[in-house]
Amino acid sequence: MTALDTLISGGDVLLPDGLHRVDLGLADGKVAGLYAPGTAPEASRIIDARGKTVLPGIVDIHFHVRAPAYPERGTVLSETRAAAAGGVTTLFEMPISKPCCSTPEELARRRDHFSENAVIDFALYAAPGDLTEAGRDAMMDLGCIGWKIFTTPSPPGRADEFEGLAFPDEADQLRALELLSDTGRPVVVHAESAALLAHYENLAKALDPADAATHGLSRPAICEAVAVAKLLAMNLTAQAKLHIAHVTSAETVAVLRGFAGTSDFTAETCPQYLFATEEDVARAGIYAKVNPPIRHQADQDALWQAIADGVINYVTTDHAPFAKAEKQAAEGDFPGAPPGVPGIEFILPAMLDAVARGRLDLKRAHDLICANGARRYGLYPQKGALLPGSAADVAIVDLEGETRFAPATMHTHARDVAHLFYGRVLRGKVCETILAGRSVFKDGAVTGKQGGGRFVRR
Structure with a gap:
């Protein structure tokens, strides 16, 4: 089997028909495969998603x-x-x-x-x-x-x-x-x-x-x-x-x-x-x-x-x-x-x-x-799904985690005018965001590079 760039293992992956406990393989910016636990090829990077939910x-x-x-x-x-x-x-x-x-x-x-x-x-x-x-x-x-x-x-x-x-x-x-x-x-x-x-x-x-x-x-x-x-x-x-x-x-x-x-x-x-x-x-x-x-x-x-x-x-x-x-x-x-x-x-x-x-x-x-x-808008399943061949765009979330909104916790330039959201505590937290197989946000820090996004056409 071809080696993977990244394997997201141990999490519940949201597929078109619902959640499944499978490992998600990423390679060359796309979803390479969905694997029963323990059956995936070797990967350069392994993300431990135990206790987490993996979304498109x-x-x-x-x-x-x-x-x-x-x-x-x-x-x-x-x-x-x-x-x-x-x-x-x-x-x-x-x-x-x-x-x-x-x-x-x-x-x-x-x-x-x-x-x-x-x-x-x-x-x-x-x-x-x-x-x-x-x-x-x-x-x-x-x-x-x-x-x-x-x-x-x-x-x-x-x-x-x-x-x-x-x-x-x-x-x-x-x-x-x-x-x-x-x-x-x-x-x-x-x-x-x-x-x-x-x-x-x-x-x-x-x-x-x-x-x-x-x-x-x-x-x-x-x-x-x-x-x-x-x-x-x-x-x-x-x-x-x-x-x-x-x-x-x-x-x-x-x-x-x-x-x-x-x-x-x-x-x-x-x-x-x-x-x-x-x-x-x-x-x-x-x-x-x-x-x-x-x-x-x-x-x-x-x-x-x-x-x-x-x-x-x-x-x-x-x-x-x-x-x-x-x-x-x-x-x-x-x-x-x-x-x-x-x-x-x-x-x-x-x-x-x-x-x-x-x-x-x-x-x-x-x-x-x-x-x-x-x-x-004619982008599915390239976007919006985690199927073989889909873009390796992923949000790893903790359904039991908390998100607290305050200027110090927000990344928008307009954080000082987000008064509608201040003080809200929501059940659910974004742990990591992956774009085309590359991490762009992890554990509270934005890791994506300026100009790393791509223009999307139908």
Whole structure:
């Protein structure tokens, strides 16, 4: 038998049909084989995984770092180091950048920048830009993993970051869906009704800007639910591979249920909506502001039920770091505060904690944050599985261990604005992360090298 580079022995390995007590052999950056204990070939390195669980490395399909712009918020290096610490081996970067990633030139520039700096593997979304076939095809040729649009207007002062990405006009939304429908790539939509947002934001001007509830009242669930309903109705005609981003509310879950089976659409939610409520936002202040807002316990309960029922089959981070100075400058001003939390280190421990609490089983938890995304984007089983020939991307976790969140324990550059997670103690701990057979995180230290990640295409 051919010698192995690495043998992970003694652990429980998560395979597509569940956990198995097998040894996992890695060679040349791929899974070389699965072996009954004691039957594997010799290996240059042996990892003793007794008492541990061996998972495919996490694939996060919704991530923001905005690089190379805004290095004060975080860089490709800092945020992919944080990803490695969280058991994430592949991330999909969204197209908000300065300028927006809505042209072939900007897509190529970002690809090269990430290639030089990323510690883990990465894929890039593109915005459809000028809605021409020429622009669309050029970005497909460059290897974009999928598409992203907003149904909201560009935020004030940020038009260049959203050029070709923000389509508040419904006719343009339909044009985008129709243009992208035959690309075979998912179209991710941040869905909130522009008209209703304007209405409720105007009403909220009379409310206390320091009150966390003001943010939710300025962007209530109806804004999301109406936008999603319209998109799903449009998709009856467009037949795009539609994906609804960061679902937050019971109302939107009801819309998703109502349109089930009408077109090829999927939906995601995020840990901030599954593990926090508006009460947590009130405690953390503007540091916990996200768009769409974190809502109420009834909404959180509806999201968990949607996961149980298969209405929602994806959980993503929507990782969005900001500089401490930016958040501090907006103290007492929820409407003016920048929206986003840095969740890349939280997602895997949080889902393991949900497993420990009996919310769902380990296979379902892993499918939600990894395997389902890899399938949807045409990467499975190269990513998202530990089968012979799959990428040797591995997260070794201790299901009985603890993860404690505080600035001193986090790797993201935005650790000082992660107030939503401070003080949380989760049952489940990432012990080691392996990318293409090489350790990139082990025992609390990031070991991956700058530029060690690879650009991932379909």
